[in-house]
Amino acid sequence: MTDPTDLVADGWEPILAAALLGAGRAPPAAPGPLADLVTESDPGSALLARLALHGIHHLAGLDLAPGAMEPLAVRETAGPECPPAAANRLHALLTGGHAGRERLREWFDLAASLQVRPPAWLHQALMLQAGNLPESAGAVIGPDLAWLAAACGGEQDGPSADAPADWTEGSLPERRAAFAAFRARDPDGARTALEAVFRKEKAETRTALVGALWTGLSDADGPFLETCLDDRAAGVREAAQRLLPRLPRSLFASRMAVRATAALVIESKARLLRSTTHELVVTLPQESPTLARDGVAPNAWEQRGGGIRAGLLRDILAAAPLHAFSGHPPRLWIELALRSEWAEPILRGLFSAVARDGDPAWTTQIADGLAEAYEGKLSGIRRTNELLRRWVEAIDLLPGPEWEARVTGLIHARKIEVVLAMLEKGPDAFSERFSAVVIDWLAFVIRGSENLRRDLAKPWLIARLGERLWPGEDIAATAGALGARLPKDEGHDRLRQQVTTLAETLELRVAIRREFQQ
Template sequence: MAWRELVTCALLGTERQAPSVAGDEDALGQVLGRLDEDDREGALLRAAGVVALWRRAGRRLADDPQSPPPPCEPDAAPGCGRLACQHLALLLQGHDSELLPEWLEALGAAGRRVPEEWLPALLDVGAKQTALRPALLPVLGRRGHWLARHNSDWSYAIGTIDETIWQTGRFEERLALLHQLRAFQPERGRELLAATWGEELVRHRREFILVLATGLNPADEPLLEIALDDRNSEVARAAADLLARLPQSRLSRELTARALRLLRFQPAGLLKRDRLEADLPEDEPVLRRDGITDPPSNVKLGEKAWRLSQIVAATPPATWCREWRRTPAEILAASRDCEWRHALLDGWVLATQRHRDADWAEALLPLHPDHATLTATLADVLPPARFEAYVLTLLREASGGGRASALVVLSHVERLWSVELSRAVLEQVRQRIRQDKQPDWWLASALRGFARWLPPEFSEEAAAGWPTESRQWSQWETAVNEFLDRLRFRRAMREAIAQ
């Protein structure tokens, strides 16, 4: 009340209302009572300062009748050393923060854990960055999981599976539990969700459905079919996407049959090459139920072409090779003159991602060499050895176009390299500098990113052989030094953890 009265007096002005400095008999009142009431302006300012300081000073904490929680059991795994902690501090402060997952994975591989003083900061980061959790959870130790039980924001890291959370927990805690169950007991996770599906809030249903992507299996189809009829279009689309990943689902089988009716392969004849013809589907209620509705606003395809792409996207790519007895590359070549080729390519890319078809991914990659999202998506489908073989083939081409394309592809893909690929890439960059070429700014920027994927023990070899005598070296020097510094930091980071 004292603060409100002072604010009112200040708004009205001390000429119209004198500040009330007559306090109670407590300590604050005794201080206010010593102010000079004749000096209205001075009394108001001094009283405001006293009350503001008193408000900041807080109050005596109330006694908590509850007993403290039982202490955490000691950790069996050792923590990392002082130098490794210094590297962690740099990463958390934003210095090469992209290397944090690597630091955590190296810590786990060394059989160590995060020291106690760094647990709150890392648990906060894990709460915001879900992609970090697979590397973070194994190195939290017992203390980290113990802390997570006492902060709802960290519930994702509780560790133990407590199914009572599904009935009593907050949405974030229930979502974390479903993630855990789908990773280790997918059937049980589905059973819990199915039991409460009708009671879940609409804004939560999509998040729950998306979790079913982990451990997705044919037994999930009945629940996904129920979600397909959800009034919320986002929930229905998420369910349709998962059903399209199940080749034997009702949705996938029906859309595959429809796709085979829409596309026709015309074999080569005299003076003609293979070609592909396509019909556009009409809008039908059955298609809308299966998630093929109006195209999003950012899609450039027309409505019918969009429907065609989505029907193709729900068809396992191997279907076309089996039906037409052609390789993916031959089918893509046959589609070259098709009026609806862009719609078909969009559908094939999504189908390749859904069904992890490496043959189609390798055939589609040359068509999207400089599309950051599509390149990364298709490269992720390829096994590491097959992806490296593809890139090395490009790097060894006689034409400069293939070598440049390989570097562009690598700039979009986040994946560790072998020593062989590392040598080939660095030699290509050195060759560009020897040719006295002006630096391509995208390559100078990509070079720093490349430092994340080379083997750290390769740092000494990577530092040698740069053409510093080149006329253009001064324009490349900063980018090369940043690349080497980052590679050395990764090596030092790993060595500190191993000590």
């Protein structure tokens, strides 16, 4: 019996070298099973035959020693396969370009909720698109792709359900992910471990790891982040400046509260008949090294075009804790700010602080105050497009259900211009009930006057609603019928295009859900 190791005695590389020397100078073939297959008498033909035989032998992998082939671990299935129609849809999404890939997240979200996975025949396409798969794909197909990558002798490049365990080793993204996982398990322990080695790390590593303190952030992180404000690396300082405003009981918050209360003061004066008037007194801050240390400094545009002190006021208010304004109700602060000559920086700063803290009293009272201002119920305040924009931003701070309730009220009040502005913001996904209200409202506007249809088409809003409306059968059917209600003339091409895109998007999303039920 032939020893298997003899198969590599006259391998691909020696034959290739012989071919480079030429037939006349090439050494004779070594004895073996492959040499016995060469029967050509001409030296040149014999060399070409040897080259062909060993080339096939090389490509087939037969020159590997028997011990080099190690069996892979058995692949354990992660759940039942999805229906064939859903698998075909996934294949179309993987190969259908950018528009198809936008639906991948929705497909994998549904698969994860139903605990099903793609069949094996899709694994190759999934491996090719591993870098483009959504995060939710890790729970659905991550183990299969990891097994397949190991079978191919490579590493998985795509979503994975597991994060690296050791945050002190690996690439910078791997270390950051591992440290964030450490923070999720033990926030104080992770911070303590980081402090022990922090000064030995490179600047880019320190920046990434400080940014990862976002996970599990608490007031206990305040002292360490305070030291980061004096780090020699600008990235570390900026990372700490982004996190500290979220700690309302930190030293940073105390400094900002003092600065905010020095910049804005409400003076109250008693009048006859027990009435009291209020006036907002604004003192614009000055530049200083201590302000710059806390991240409050003029940006490049403000340095060139002026407005430096107004920008400092805005940034101080944005970083200040909301308890700095607790001496008066939020509604009064907003009303007085609207009447101030410094309304723009004050409102922008307060909006940033409210968006950061998510305080329910502030969000509700800001929304109420701006609604009354736009509707002309507050004296001395004119209705402007800027005021409408502020109102839209205020409503957008509310939780999704409350936002939907307020916009539903505006829809029932037939405030077309305001509703269009509101729909530019709001949740990424609407509830089924609100989606039905919106689609009925669209039908009403399309049946209305020429001016209403023109207003509806201007912001290119309708097509984007297909991504946010609830993908229900009835809603999709109503969307499909909207185009038939448009007049048959060229003046409605823009609106017709948007309505068509809306209907097609909803129809596709409904079809994806239907296929998972087959």
